[in-house]
Amino acid sequence: MSNLIFYGCDTVELAKKYGTPLYVMSEDYIVDRCREIREDFLEKYDNTMAVYASKAFLTKEMARIIKREGLGMDVVSGGELYTAMEVDFPMDRVVFHGNNKLVDEIEMAIKNNVGRIVVDNIRELDIIEDIASKYGKRVNILFRVSPGVDAHTHKYIQTGQVDSKFGIPLDDDAIRTAVKKAMNCKHIDLKGFHFHIGSQIHENESYILAVRKMVELMKELKEDIGFITKEFNTGGGYGIQYKGDENRKNLAFYTDAIMNTLEDECNRHSVQRPFVIIEPGRWIVGEAGITLYTIGTIKEIPGTRTYVSVDGGMTDNPRPSLYQAKYDAVVANKYGEEPVKKVTVAGKCCESGDILIWDLEVPEIEPGDILAVLSTGAYNYSMASNYNRIPKPAVVMVSRGKDRLIVKRETYEDILRNEL
Ligand code: LLP
Numbered sequence: 001m002s003n004l005i006f007y008g009c010d011t012v013e014l015a016k017k018y019g020t021p022l023y024v025m026s027e028d029y030i031v032d033r034c035r036e037i038r039e040d041f042l043e044k045y046d047n048t049m050a051v052y053a054s055k056a057f058l059t060k061e062m063a064r065i066i067k068r069e070g071l072g073m074d075v076v077s078g079g080e081l082y083t084a085m086e087v088d089f090p091m092d093r094v095v096f097h098g099n100n101k102l103v104d105e106i107e108m109a110i111k112n113n114v115g116r117i118v119v120d121n122i123r124e125l126d127i128i129e130d131i132a133s134k135y136g137k138r139v140n141i142l143f144r145v146s147p148g149v150d151a152h153t154h155k156y157i158q159t160g161q162v163d164s165k166f167g168i169p170l171d172d173d174a175i176r177t178a179v180k181k182a183m184n185c186k187h188i189d190l191k192g193f194h195f196h197i198g199s200q201i202h203e204n205e206s207y208i209l210a211v212r213k214m215v216e217l218m219k220e221l222k223e224d225i226g227f228i229t230k231e232f233n234t235g236g237g238y239g240i241q242y243k244g245d246e247n248r249k250n251l252a253f254y255t256d257a258i259m260n261t262l263e264d265e266c267n268r269h270s271v272q273r274p275f276v277i278i279e280p281g282r283w284i285v286g287e288a289g290i291t292l293y294t295i296g297t298i299k300e301i302p303g304t305r306t307y308v309s310v311d312g313g314m315t316d317n318p319r320p321s322l323y324q325a326k327y328d329a330v331v332a333n334k335y336g337e338e339p340v341k342k343v344t345v346a347g348k349c350c351e352s353g354d355i356l357i358w359d360l361e362v363p364e365i366e367p368g369d370i371l372a373v374l375s376t377g378a379y380n381y382s383m384a385s386n387y388n389r390i391p392k393p394a395v396v397m398v399s400r401g402k403d404r405l406i407v408k409r410e411t412y413e414d415i416l417r418n419e420l
Contacts, residue, residue, distance in 0.1 A: 001333075001335075001336075001337060002336055003333055003335055004332040004333075004335040004372050006024060006290060006372075007026040007027075007398045007399065007400070008398070008400050008401025008402070009024075009401060009402070009403050011024065011292055011332040012333045012370055014292065014396060014398075014403060015294065015332070015370045017403075018394050018396055018405065018409070019394070019409060020292050020293050020370065021291055021310070021311055021316050021393040022394055023290075023291055023380065023381050023394070023396070023407075024289065024290050024292060024395075024396050024398060025057070025062075025285070025377055025395060025396070025398070025406075026288045026289070026377075026397075026398055027288075027397050027398065027399035028398075028400060029288035030065060030285060030288050031065070031069060033283065033284045033285075033288075034066070034069035034070070034071060034284065035069075037071065037278075037280070037284075038069075040250070040251050040252045041251060041252075042070075045255075045259050047274075047276065048275065048278075049072055049275070049277045049278075050071050050072065050277070050278050050279075051072035051073055051074045051093065051094075051095050051277060051278070052066045052071050052072070052073050052074065052279075052280070052284055053279045053280060053281025053282075054073050054083070054084070055076055055281060055379075055382055056282050056284070056377075056379055056382060057281075057285040057289070057379075058080055058083055059083070059381075059406055059407050060086055060087050061397060062285075062406075063083055063084055063086075063087045064087050066089075067088075067090065072090075072094060072095060073095070074094075074097055074236075074279045075094060076096075076097045077098065077105065078104065078105040081096065081105070081108060081114070082108075091112055091114050091115060092115040093115055094109075094114045094115050095114075095115065095116045095117075095277065095279070096116065096117045096118065097120075097144070098120065099121070099165055099166050101117075101120075101124060103127055106128060106131055107131050110131050110137060116141065116142055118141070118144050118194045118233065119141045119143050119144065119178075119182075120144045120166060120168070122168075122174075122177070122178050125178070125181055128141065128187070128188060129185045129187050132187035133186065133187045137187065138187050139187060139188055141188055141189065141190055141191065142190075142191055142193055142194045142233055143175065143179070143182070143192075143193050144166060144167035144194045144196075145167050145169075145175060145195050145214065146166060146168065146169050146170065146195070147170050147197065147209075147213045147214060148169070148170055148171055148213070149195075149206050149209050149210045150206070151197040151198035151201050151206040166196070170213060170214075170217060175217065176221070176224070179227050180225060183225075183227060190227075191231040191275075192218075192229040192230050192232050192233070192274055192275075193214060193217070193218075194233035194235065194277075195210050195214065195233075195234065195235055196279070197210055197235065199237045199281075199282060200237070200240070201238065201239050204253060204258075207234065207254060207261075210234075211234065211258055211261045211262050211265065212261060212265055215262065215269055215271065216269070218232075218266075218269070218271050218274070219269035219270075222271055228271075229271070229274050230274050231274050232262070232275070233276075233277035233278075234258050234277065234278055234279075236278065236279040236280040236281050236282070237280075238254050238280050238282070238283035240282055240283060240286035240287050240375060240378070241287065241375060242327055242328065243327055243357075244326060245326075248286075251283070255278060258276075258278075259276065281378060282378035282379065285377040285378045286378035287374075287375050287377060288377040289376045289380065289381075290372050290374050290375075291312065291316060291317065291372070291376040291380065292332060292370055292371070293311055293312050293370070293371045293372075293373070294368065294370060294371075295365060295367055295369045296310065296311060297367070298365070298366070298367065305342075305343075306343040308344065308345050308362075308365065309345075309346045309347070309348060310345060310347065310348070310356070310371055312348065312390075312393065313346065313347010313348050313356060314347050314354040314385075315349060315385050315386065315388065315390045315392070316384050317373070317380045318383050318385065319383070320355060320357070321351075321354065327357050327373050327375065327376070328360075328373075328375070329345065329356075329357055329371050329372060329373040329374060330371075330372050330374070331362055331363060332370040332371065333370050334363050334364075334365070337363035337364075338363060339362055339363055340363055342359045342360065342362075343360055343362055344358050344359065345360055348388075348390070349390070351387075356373060357373070381407075386410075386415055391409060391410035391411060391412065391414065391415060392410045393410075394408055394409035
């Protein structure tokens, strides 16, 4: 019997020291992914930028790591932008997204010189023009286009299809009208276009298809109205490994496909290859994280199933109940022991759908054992809630055998903080 060691740290000791549930993030893993991005994308292709999609996992410490590693940051709200500002993140490396940015958020972005705003619809153009003129600034924008590509992923995290709340459809006149309008705005500098086709994507054909469509658009806009596309943001969406999924692919699987297609299509259509931005989120942090829980009630229904309840659940990981996401887990204090049965891991919320894992193979277990759910680094902490007034877990960062607390566990007082 041995304990699960995660990047040099004994997870059972971490559970004792900080309590459970506990998010544990590996800085070493994150730094490694950032290095891969530098070596296989930024240094391989000039005129490029990589921004981290901070919605996947954001804390001040995460923003500091991304800043130090030389990446930019994608934000989609005033709150994410505020977090970046709090650590003096270079604002020229920030890309501001959102399908319904509030006037206050747009003002915050312009006032603080955010590098690029990705405009989702024409209404936003007027708001930006107004605010930019008030501050006497010229704002760089890209248009978000929905390229009409169906990525092979869960429909709730597909975003590039025509029937989507995001972006301006590619296949009608809307995008031409928008480009013409932006070209006439005194305080707006339209740099180019953006698409994001979805998330947890394990193939590269959808990207190839979307790039082809976009270069065709660039060519048509150049010929029809003399608009030259200077920037092209190809979004994120690169998949990782959860349970029984394919392995996480190297970055180059996606970015080489994108860049090679782009170079070829630009040559074919005689348009200049624009500055390229990528926006991975999950791919950088997903496998960097695990969540530690303490096992409590074990309920055996003979001939049916065994429910093993843990001290967290859909409040710290809503993905299984939202997307039927599959996770894998190990018993951290019995690591390496032979599995003897299948159990269903349930959360503690007052909700039948609060199941983290169906049919997990485990060794002999008992209350007090520590369960480590794997690949919880993306869209867990960032999507956590206080349902049932359950406080959010602490977050610990580990690196080369050392651990440090980066977010304190919430208290009941924290939950009541704003109540009058
Ligand atoms: N860029 C844009 C414009 C996006 O909307 C997103 C994700 C990304 C980049 C980063 O995508 P990633 O590389 O992380 O796949 N909550 C869902 C995922 C929602 C993703 C929303 N947009 C989940 O837990 O699977």
